[in-house]
Amino acid sequence: MFHDPGPRWMDAAQAAARGLRATTRGTRRAGHSVYVVLLKDVRRDDPWGLYVGQTSRDPDLRFDQHKAGYKASGAVRRFGVRLAPDLTAHLNPMRAWEALDLEAALADALRAAGVPWVEGGH
Template identity: 75%
Template sequence: MYVVLLHNPSRREPWGIYVGQTSRDPDWRFDQHKAGYKASRAVTRFGLRLLPELVDHLNPMRQWESLDLEAALADAFRAAGISWVEGGH
């Protein structure tokens, strides 16, 4: 699991979160997003940095666990009041 801080100053709510899952190192995956490879458009354009402190305690996990947790974590951020949440498929 990894979480990326998003920032788009032209939005009404300029700060957001992207939630993703990968079997790779999150830093490497973030670099892929920024380079446009298998990338979320939101992370490519607005991704600032990883927020490992939010998910490091959850890693590592099995792939099936991460798929369920990715969606649950995105929903939890929305429930906590973060209106711009991407990912969590």
Template identity: 75%
Template sequence: MPAPSWMKNAERAARALGASTAGHARARHSVYVVLLDNAARRDPWGLYVGQTSRDPDWRFDQHKAGYKASSAVRRFGVRLLPDLVRHLNPLQGWESLELEAALADAFREAGVDWVEGGH
């Protein structure tokens, strides 16, 4: 699968963000990014941004199974992109909520037309 044309910009945008509580002893949350693929769209590639107190792999599996799922991830989720957020995790819950929104905004500003999540 060829990388989307905006992927390098998205990587730079994610790396520009930091987490003040990353690696803190009480850090139990993670932000995660899922690659989306919808062939019906002009640009089929997109990103979903979420946060969880669980393991992101386990949370991705929940989405795909339909449990507390984003419909975008359930229908179009391809795989996690852990390299985009490895430098941010683990972190405290309050900061995971802030970074979830900040990542979604940063991806949009980096030229990703289809960004889901980030509430």
């Protein structure tokens, strides 16, 4: 049986994510999180990708909501495999305004690191 080793660019993605910092991490009213979902679409040349989002909810609950179709990203609903908490654990929790900023910054950093398919980050 063939075992898919996963994305070859994950080490570069982790290094890019570690380059970001949340200045409001752990401060009062730091109740928002940035999260990343590992995507897989076997129709693509490189089937692996990432979705970047931010939430005031627990990221696990938010992932379940995507999969159930509630305020869902179509990419996560159809292709979401699991959360990738190693990319964001050092950032969370943070204030709402910073979660919005870091959502976009993380998506840009992942693209710059060579992740071929990045969704979200808006």
